[in-house]
Amino acid sequence: MKQITIVFSLLLVSYFSFSQEKTEIGVTAEGSWFMPHRTENPYTTNDWATKNGFGTGIGVYASRDIFWRFSADIGIGYRYKQMQQHYSVYTGSDNAEGYPIKAEGWDKLPMHYVVVPVHLKMLLSKIFFVEGGIESTWLLNYDVVNEKPEFNWVVGFGSQKHKLKWSANYIRGFKEQGFLHKNMEPEGYYKGSINSNNMLQLKLSYPIGQLKF
Numbered sequence: 001m002k003q004i005t006i007v008f009s010l011l012l013v014s015y016f017s018f019s020q021e022k023t024e025i026g027v028t029a030e031g032s033w034f035m036p037h038r039t040e041n042p043y044t045t046n047d048w049a050t051k052n053g054f055g056t057g058i059g060v061y062a063s064r065d066i067f068w069r070f071s072a073d074i075g076i077g078y079r080y081k082q083m084q085q086h087y088s089v090y091t092g093s094d095n096a097e098g099y100p101i102k103a104e105g106w107d108k109l110p111m112h113y114v115v116v117p118v119h120l121k122m123l124l125s126k127i128f129f130v131e132g133g134i135e136s137t138w139l140l141n142y143d144v145v146n147e148k149p150e151f152n153w154v155v156g157f158g159s160q161k162h163k164l165k166w167s168a169n170y171i172r173g174f175k176e177q178g179f180l181h182k183n184m185e186p187e188g189y190y191k192g193s194i195n196s197n198n199m200l201q202l203k204l205s206y207p208i209g210q211l212k213f
């Protein structure tokens with residue numbers, strides 16, 4: 001998947017560079033609902049259950065018509081997501097009865113990303129379109145990250161009736177992503193999680209100009 005994304009992105013960059021068509025440049029903003037998905041393991045309990053959270057982001061994009069009703073866009077942006085994860089650990093200390101003390105609670109896990117989306121769009125009419133593509137994302141704020149970059153696939157639909165376009169998308173990770181901080185928490189565990197990306201996204205895009213190169 002990494003090789004496919006790189007090749008596809010290079011092809012788009014080459015097309016944008018050598019085609020004499022105009023390229024639309026614009027800005028994007030997004031809001032999302034993040035629903036972390038974790039593979040069920042029969043040997044574990046729900047001590048590390050998760051709660052859904054929100055997300056937001058901003059970015060820039062370049063878009064160009066390819067042929068017929070198809071266009072392509074590539075961009076770069078910043079994305080923030082947040083989730084909560086329950087922890088339940090034994091501290092190693094004994095209580096009055098001689099049993100280990102159990103500590104539990106909910107961790108807030110903020111995630112900061114650099115995102116590079118590559119999309120194909122097809123017009124169904126003058127107003128409505130469907131789109132799909134791949135995102136490469138880099139998680140920035142954890143010491144240990146097992147997928148660099150992380151890849152997501154994207155499908156959705158939207159409207160370009162007005163200059164301010166909107167689209168509703170579903171985003172899903174190809175693999176589970178594991179991340180954590182190296183510093184141990186006072187209760188004796190490392191703050192982090194293992195889950196795959198699973199999001200509903202509302203994206204707004206607004207053109208700010210055109211370039212011909």
